Structure formats: structure tokens, C-alpha cells
Amino acid sequence: MRIDATDVRKTYGDVTALDGLSLSVPSGSTYGIIGTNGAGKSTLFRLLVGHDRPDAGTVSVGGTDVTEAGRRVRERVGYLPEHVGFPDGLSGREVLGVHRAIRGLPKDGRTADAIERVGLTQEEADRRVSGYSNGMQRRLGLATVLLPDPDVLILDEPTAGLDPRGVDEFHAIVGEITAETDATVVFCSHVLGEVERLCDRAAVLHDGRVRAAGSVDELAADAETGNGVAGDGDEPTTASGRDRGGLRAAFREAIGGDATHDSQADSEEVAP
Numbered sequence: 001m002r003i004d005a006t007d008v009r010k011t012y013g014d015v016t017a018l019d020g021l022s023l024s025v026p027s028g029s030t031y032g033i034i035g036t037n038g039a040g041k042s043t044l045f046r047l048l049v050g051h052d053r054p055d056a057g058t059v060s061v062g063g064t065d066v067t068e069a070g071r072r073v074r075e076r077v078g079y080l081p082e083h084v085g086f087p088d089g090l091s092g093r094e095v096l097g098v099h100r101a102i103r104g105l106p107k108d109g110r111t112a113d114a115i116e117r118v119g120l121t122q123e124e125a126d127r128r129v130s131g132y133s134n135g136m137q138r139r140l141g142l143a144t145v146l147l148p149d150p151d152v153l154i155l156d157e158p159t160a161g162l163d164p165r166g167v168d169e170f171h172a173i174v175g176e177i178t179a180e181t182d183a184t185v186v187f188c189s190h191v192l193g194e195v196e197r198l199c200d201r202a203a204v205l206h207d208g209r210v211r212a213a214g215s216v217d218e219l220a221a222d223a224e225t226g227n228g229v230a231g232d233g234d235e236p237t238t239a240s241g242r243d244r245g246g247l248r249a250a251f252r253e254a255i256g257g258d259a260t261h262d263s264q265a266d267s268e269e270v271a272p
């Protein structure tokens, strides 16, 4: 399913979170959103699943306007917010059972499948979530969004706080999903190498607007050759900027050399 956001504006009091943002995510792509803190990534994701409404502009998933038919869209979308809380008294398996029931999904073994898919052991799934580590909670969160076999996955900083093994395992899960299904996967991350590794396309958000978007190769190559901000063309370029960390250059160029944000991106680039 493709995703389109057109001229989207969203304010919270005096704060403009999204300032005329437009973005197109082709069906079946793995799309990385990179941006500075406060760029509007989480706001965009909330609008994509109808948890919030734009002040202006339109957001659609699979051609369906999210503002008009949010519930229908959410049936096909798995959304993992940045912070997920689970009731302490329940086991991981029970949490999944509640999610399955709320979504009206059949009891057909999908809970056990989801547990296995995210790398939780069946024994861990029977433990109370109050005793889960951060990594186990992230895995459980991902399992909840995989339950309905969604057409679209929207993941808000899914690897934040994971140790290197957890990050690798998350990458493997995304790799499996993209290899075995035609799901569209959109996630945001501060780790540019992760976006380069996993995504075919990416966008740079800054101050509530898309500053650059396109195939990862194209963005990286354009930044390296000084061709300026890339458009959102369909064909990747042949030059592979991936090998040379070119996405970092694209990010720098897109946010206009803001020194504070730049150093943050650099430091997080090397973080696991």
C-alpha cells in the first residue's frame, strides 16, 4: 500500500510540528525517515494512523483518506509508537491475546507465530512484562503490530535503546518481512547507517518539512557530487554512495549545515 501526505500542517499551540509536509511512500518500499529532534517524525506517524488530525492537508494510506476512515486504515497498518506501555500484571502472551481480541483476529496460532518471529522464547512470553528488559519490551511491541499481518508497518524509532544484538535481530526481522511479504515499511531512526542498510528510499525531515527525499543511493550520490537536494525520482542511480556513508552528507546538506544538529547526527551515526 502506498502512503501519501500532501501539504500537511500540524500545530500544537505556538509550535508548528509539520509545516506543509509532502511525502510519497511507494507501495512495498522500505522507507527511512531521518531528522533532527523535534523535526516532526512522530507527529507525522500519528497522523498516518489517524491518532491525530492534520490542521490542513491530506494523509492517505492505500488511497484511503486517514482523516475520513482512520479505523479502516488502522486495520491494515501496524503502528509501533516510540514509547509503548504494557499492563504490568500480564504476561507477554496475554498482552498479545488482548491485542488479538481487540482487533477481532482469530485464534489461529498467530500469537505464537508473532512471539517466535520477534525472537522471544515461548518461556519468556509467559513471564510478566513487568520483568521485561527494554529490548524484550521492544520485541513484544513489534509482535503486537505483526499480529494482523499488516500491509503497512509504521515504526517510530524501533531500535532506540536496543543493544547491538537487539539491533541486528530487529534488522533481520525487517529483512524477513520485506523479503517474504510486499508490506510497506516506514520507520524513523537517528542512526543513518541503519537507514542505509535497510531502506531503499529515505526522506530527511527538518523543521516540519521534507528537505530531501528519494532512493537512498540517489540521495547519497547527489550529496557527494554536489547535485543538491534530490527529488523523489523512481530510479536509483548507479553510483553507490552507501559504501561511503553518503547518506550522512545528504542529511547535512538537507538540513542546511546546522552545526548543532549535524554533530548530533555524527555522534548517533556511530552509536549501535
Ligand SMILES: Nc1ncnc2c1ncn2[C@@H]1O[C@H](COP(=O)(O)OP(=O)(O)OP(=O)(O)O)[C@@H](O)[C@H]1O
Residues within 6 Å of the ligand: 012, 015, 016, 017, 035, 036, 037, 038, 039, 040, 041, 042, 043, 044
Ligand atoms: N502533543 C504535543 N503537544 C505539544 N507539542 C507537541 C506535541 N507533539 C509534538 N509536539 C512538538 O512538535 C514538534 C515535533 O515533535 P515530534 O515529536 O513530532 O518530533 P520528532 O521528530 O519525533 O522528535 P524526536 O526525534 O525528538 O522524537 C516538537 O517541537 C514537539 O515539541
